[in-house]
Each structure stands twice: as structure tokens, then as C-alpha cells.
Amino acid sequence: MIRQHLSDALTSELLALGIAVPAVVHLEQPARREHGDWSSNIAMASAKAAGRPPRELATALVDALNARLPEYVERVELAGPGFVNFHLNPGWLHQVLIDTVNAGESQFGRSTVGAGTNVMVEFVSANPTGPLHAGHARGATYGDAVARVLEWAGYSVAREFYINDRGAQMLKLGESILARIRGEEPPEGGYFGEYITEWASSLDPEIAVSGDVEAATEHGYRCALDDQRAVLAELGVVFDVWFSERSLMDTGAIEQTLADLRERSMIEDRDGAIWLLSTQYGDDKDRVLVKSDGSFTYLLPDIAYHRDKFARGFDLLINVWGADHHGYVKRMHAAISALGHRAEQLDIRITQLVKLLKNGEEVKISKRAGNIIELRDIIDEVGADSTRLVYLLQSIDSPQTVDLGVIAEQSMDNPVFYVQMAHARLCSVAAKASAQGIERIDLAQAVLEPLVHPRELEVLRVLNNFSEVVELAARERAPHKVSSWVRELASEVHGFYHDCPILRDDVPADLQQARLWLGEAARVGLRCGLNLLGASAPESM
């Protein structure tokens, strides 16, 4: 709001000076307070087009603005190579408090940029052959947080899990279970984890005796699915749809997909196989869809699945894949283009790998040895909130190092406590005030002018940024920006808490009221931020 307000002021002065207004008027909050509350580089940016030196242009702007000061503006200064710096009175921040409280937990920071867009986020999509491990957690927490952020930005969002319940790896599951029952080693390419023995113990004895691989596979499949669903629920990740690859076989979706592609002349029969002409859309080589023996490659059901997503009315598909799948990005884009969709309608996000440390030493994962670190164990050890925060702390573009030993200590290496504590403290003060018979008066009656302490104003400054953070996080599919923001808010809240007493006897009544309201605004902010990350906001700790 304040940004628009200042931007409008700059725009009208530029027009009055007869200078072309750029598409976006850049305004930022300078790192150094002496550079003002807000600063614009517009004079430097427009200098070339206007044919005037930046400082001359800035001087004209500054003079004009000072002659007709916009609301909240105390003075405007020229600085450096041509910055126009706005120094504001705290009134604009008091307005932030009012807006935040009025928006409340259900609305604060919401935006409508995504209104009318139907988006599906497909994530995790692990094979149903074992429990989820520490690596899956990155995709799970990221995908869910992206979905939450998009919802907050106005998108209509569905979460979906694609189950690869077809193919050779499924039978290996059944074979592994049967082998364990017989007391043998699982076969080459099979599964070696302890969970196989566990699942084997609940297998119907008749199947064990008959050695029916398909039946054993089905049993393992159910165990895997139940296990994955349960652990995701513990993490707070709930899918709208679990989509089975097998279901594509029964509905004619595969044949329809081939027919569509053939009609669009996007496939070709070659050497007894059916090829997708994916090079026409930027792939490195054409890809086989139906092998010369008549069976499908993995790619064909995948294409049919994405065709189905569009058929269900989604405008935008977001896929969260692990780094080991980045090589398939081009061919999937080519495939949906071949089906007549725009490549931008499929947004594939690659999460870089997670390296696990335990007390400084790398934990080597070997599927064969079966020594995976299960997601469940991490949640049991540190809790769902910490697990989520740890993974959401940084960009998915960089490889992540997680030290299980350190987060298990619940030290300040784990910022979830820091943020939750800030929330709990605010709740605690409000509760204590209430217990002392001190209630907040109607906000409209409250006098906010006493809020001038730097600690108070910094809290409000951070709150003001939230809606922009949400929009940016949505646009860039970058929930870690919300993590950064909420930590910053928590930091300011702790500072405010430390330096600005509320319930002490010597606090004047109107200041006490204003601070109680400030606490409420900050609490709303912390709550909303934590919520976007999928973490709880406890009222006491």
C-alpha cells in the first residue's frame, strides 16, 4: 500500500516534469536508515531516456515532492548518484498495524494474483515399494508449502500423489517378501530393508506357502501405501488424490494418448517400435513409447497421466521431482507440447539432493544394504514442525546438508523454536494481561501515536512486507522466502518483547493498549507465516 502510495506520487511528479514514466517505479527499503524509509532510483533509471543527468532529474523530483508532501512523508532528500529518499513519519506503520489486525489470521497477506487459475501440484510420488526416507521429505515439505503459498496467493490448488504401481520393480517387491519368508536373501535388484521382513510377517500364510509372487506383491503394495500415507499425514501433508498408474491401463487412456499423438503427427513407427517425435519440441532425441516387443516404456503412461491432468481442467501443472530426474524435464515438456499444450503450463521443479550428517559424519545410504533413514524416524525424533522447518529453510536449488544430530538436540540451530517461542511469548503476555483484567479496547479507539520505539516500528516494517513476500514466494515457487520472513519477524518480536514492556506498572495506559495491539498484529503475522510452512503456532511452550 505504502509502495503504491509513493509510486503514485513519483509518477505524478514525473508527468508534471514531462518525463516518460517507466513501467515499474522501483522503490526499495534501504539497508541504512539514514537513506530514508523508502528510496527510488528512478532518476538514474530515467536519466538516459529524459536526456538529463540523474542528479539534476532527482533534484527536480525532490523539490517538487517537498513542495507538495504526500501523506506520511516528512521530507524527501537527494542522495548519492541520484537516489530519491523518502523519510516518513510513523503514521504509515501505524496503518500497517491496523491493516494487519483487521485482516486477521484468515486474510493477512492474502492476494488474488492467482485467482481463476486451477493448479495441480504433484509431489512425492515415491514408488510403493518401501517407506519414505529422509530424501523424500524435501519434496514432501516443499510441495506442500508451495501448495499453501499458492492458495494464499489466490490460486485454486490440488495436491496429487502419482503411484508408480506398475512395472518390474513391483514384482521385485513381492519376490523380496517371499524370499525373506523362506529365510533367503532378496533377489538381484530387490529390496533389502528391514521393513521387508516386517511386511512379510503380516502376509497371508497361504500366499507364503503357495509362493504367489503377484499376491505377495499386492500385499507389499498395500503395506507401502498405508505406510507412506500415514507418515505423510504425521508430517501434515495430505493429498487430494492418489493417482494410480495402473488405473490408466483400464480406462483406455493409453490408447487415447497414442491416438491423439498420431492424429497430431507427433509419433512415428520405426524399427517395430512407436516413437514420440520429441525433438520437434527441443528434446535431445526422439523417445520410444511402445517397444518393439509391444510393451510400453515408462514414458507413455506418464504422458497419458499428464494428458489426464489437463483433461481434468487444470491450467497449470507443477511437478516436484528429485535431482535424479532432471534429465526427463525436456521430454515431458516436449510431450505436453506434442499434445497441444503450452510448455509453460508444466512447471517442473527439481529439488537438489539432501546430504545427511549425523554429528558431523556423512550417513551413506545404500538401498541394497537397506540402511535408509526413514522419514518416520526423523519425525519421531524431532517432531513434525521441526522436520518441516529444517527442510523449508533453504532454496531447493542448492544441495542441502542436514545434520540429524544437531536438529535432534533442539538447539537454536533449529529455528522453529525461535519462531514458535516468539508466538508463544505474545500469547503469554496477552493471557497475562487478561488475567490482570487488562483487555484490549476497540482498535478504532486505540491511540497508536505512542508507538515510536525503534523496536516497535521494526516489527511493523516487517509485517508490511508480508504480502509481497507471499506473492514472490508464489511466483517463484519459493516457500523458503516465507521461512526467511517469519524468522525476521520473530527476531523483531523478540527485540520488541525485550525492550518494550507491556504489563509493567510504569507503562502509561495508552502505550500499554498500543503495545497490546502491536503484539496482536505480530502474532497474526507469525501465525500466518508458520501456517504457510505447515508448522503449528503454539500458545505456550
Place this chain on the structure above:
RNA sequence: GCCCUCGUAGCUCAGUCGGAUAGAGCGACCGCCUCCUAAGCGGUAGGCCGCCGGUUCGAUUCCGGCCGAGGGCACCA
């Protein structure tokens, strides 16, 4: 060889559309509880933003080339 991501403080990482003296947490060191939760607050030390060019009034940011790390390049899934 080709493709993707990364390289910023001792460690783990932020850094918006290119801005002014590059940030946080942890670790190290020094302070602060008769006071609403010390799971907190303040301070000090610590930087060739991998290297070299280019664009620009201005580059950690954009472009090109190197160097280094991780991952991927099937008629496997």
C-alpha cells in the same frame, strides 16, 4: 562429451527488478535476569561474493569463458 543445479564469514545458508558501507543463524569472544518465558537481548572478531573478461553511471546480482562440487544422460522405472 552434452544437460541441470550450486560455488557468499570457520560451519549451515539468505541476498527482491542490477544500487549506497554485503546479511542471518550456529561456532568463538565479551556483556545483560529483584523486570510480561534467558528456548531471549546487546556487542566484538570473522569477506578476493570461485577465477577472468564483457555490458552499465553502478555487478554478489545480467552475459560469455574457465575452474571446482553434486546430479543426470536406455526400446530400465
